[in-house]
Amino acid sequence: MKYIEPHAHMVSRVTDDYAKMALAGCAAVCEPAFWAGFDRGSADGFHDYFCQLTEHEPKRAAKFGLPHFSWLCINPKESEDVKLAQEVIALIPKFLDRPNVLGIGEIGLNKNSRNEMRVLEMHVDLAARHNQLILVHTPHLEDKLKGTRLILDVLKADQRIQPARIIIDHVEEHTIKLVLDAGMWAGMTLYPESKCSPPRAIDMVEVYGNERIWMNCACDWGISDPLAVPKTALEMRKRGHTEAAIEKLVFQNPANFLGQCPKFKLAN
Amino acid sequence: MTRQQVLDLYFMDARSKLIDLAAFIDRVERAAGEEDFRMKSFREALNHLSNGHREKAKQVLLTFSDPTTGPIPAATTKAACGAYPGAPN
Numbered sequence: 001m002k003y004i005e006p007h008a009h010m011v012s013r014v015t016d017d018y019a020k021m022a023l024a025g026c027a028a029v030c031e032p033a034f035w036a037g038f039d040r041g042s043a044d045g046f047h048d049y050f051c052q053l054t055e056h057e058p059k060r061a062a063k064f065g066l067p068h069f070s071w072l073c074i075n076p077k078e079s080e081d082v083k084l085a086q087e088v089i090a091l092i093p094k095f096l097d098r099p100n101v102l103g104i105g106e107i108g109l110n111k112n113s114r115n116e117m118r119v120l121e122m123h124v125d126l127a128a129r130h131n132q133l134i135l136v137h138t139p140h141l142e143d144k145l146k147g148t149r150l151i152l153d154v155l156k157a158d159q160r161i162q163p164a165r166i167i168i169d170h171v172e173e174h175t176i177k178l179v180l181d182a183g184m185w186a187g188m189t190l191y192p193e194s195k196c197s198p199p200r201a202i203d204m205v206e207v208y209g210n211e212r213i214w215m216n217c218a219c220d221w222g223i224s225d226p227l228a229v230p231k232t233a234l235e236m237r238k239r240g241h242t243e244a245a246i247e248k249l250v251f252q253n254p255a256n257f258l259g260q261c262p263k264f265k266l267a268n
Numbered sequence: 269m270t271r272q273q274v275l276d277l278y279f280m281d282a283r284s285k286l287i288d289l290a291a292f293i294d295r296v297e298r299a300a301g302e303e304d305f306r307m308k309s310f311r312e313a314l315n316h317l318s319n320g321h322r323e324k325a326k327q328v329l330l331t332f333s334d335p336t337t338g339p340i341p342a343a344t345t346k347a348a349c350g351a352y353p354g355a356p357n
Contacts, residue, residue: 111343141348146331173326
């Protein structure tokens with residue numbers, strides 16, 4: 001079954017995962033910049049990370065016939081240090097023309113602090129000035145609802161940003177409607193313990209419809225599953241969803257959103 | 269899916285998770301010491317499971333959520349703990 005993995009942190013995964021994803025029908029993998037599990041000490045560390053995302057990782061994916069795309073930013077978990085964030089954001093423009101860069105992400109909030117808000121606004125301004133797509137991370141657990149509201153306020157306040165060019169990721173039952181009502185795309189992250197399970201993701205599709213929604217695994221250095229999307233497709237099949245409905249959710253929808261960036265191209 | 273089909277597909281899984289929840293509460297109650305704000309929210313969330321209202325998953329998530337609206341002064345930690353402590357961060 002053909003699918004797109006629109007959010008996976010492959011730098012944290014072993015090469016076997018690329019093989020498994022390719023075998024499962026993955027047609028492309030997209031990798032937002034994120035927190036490495038530790039705070040990087042300087043902007044130079046981010047420069048090297050951006051090189052990894054735009055030079056090395058596409059080559060690793062290509063060995064399995066997988067187009068690899070990336071998103072760039074300083075993630076919210078390292079946004080409390082505004083000076084560092086300014087230095088990192090200043091690095092990004094020179095990477096934006098690289099052939100696999102789709103936009104700015106995953107930006108957003110983590111603990112919903114004032115500095116995180118300031119850095120979010122800086123990223124949104126960067127995206128607006130360079131006409132980039134935006135991929136947004138929403139906070140975890142008890143911080144998600146408040147963080148989603150604050151993020152939506154920031155995005156709505158910038159008239160240069162078209163809602164249809166923004167995906168708000170990690171939605172759950174209490175935030176998905178806020179996002180869809182704002183005209184933005186909603187990402188459902190299939191992740192053990194936090195975010196949502198395959199059955200819950202399908203529940204949300206059945207309740208809120210399948211427009212402007214994608215599913216992703218967000219696999220990273222934590223306990224996570226790079227095959228969560230095809231496993232959820234299987235769950236949809238068990239529930240009697242048609243093949244066309246499944247393909248729309250796991251392939252056509254992400255292709256439609258990502259295709260707003262002309263650099264997003266799939267092999268025939 | 270019909271209600272019968274939903275039950276056929278998911279009942280055993282849900283039954284297993286319910287027993288895990290019950291065992292977790294037994295474990296907490298067997299242990300020495302006091303419960304904290306997380307268990308308080310947990311018990312509050314459990315109430316949503318047996319009432320007649322729809323959107324139970326949403327109600328549970330809202331129970332655990334920070335209800336305040338403004339940004340906090342500064343992030344002093346990176347991790348979330350799963351329930352709102354009820355005091356300023």
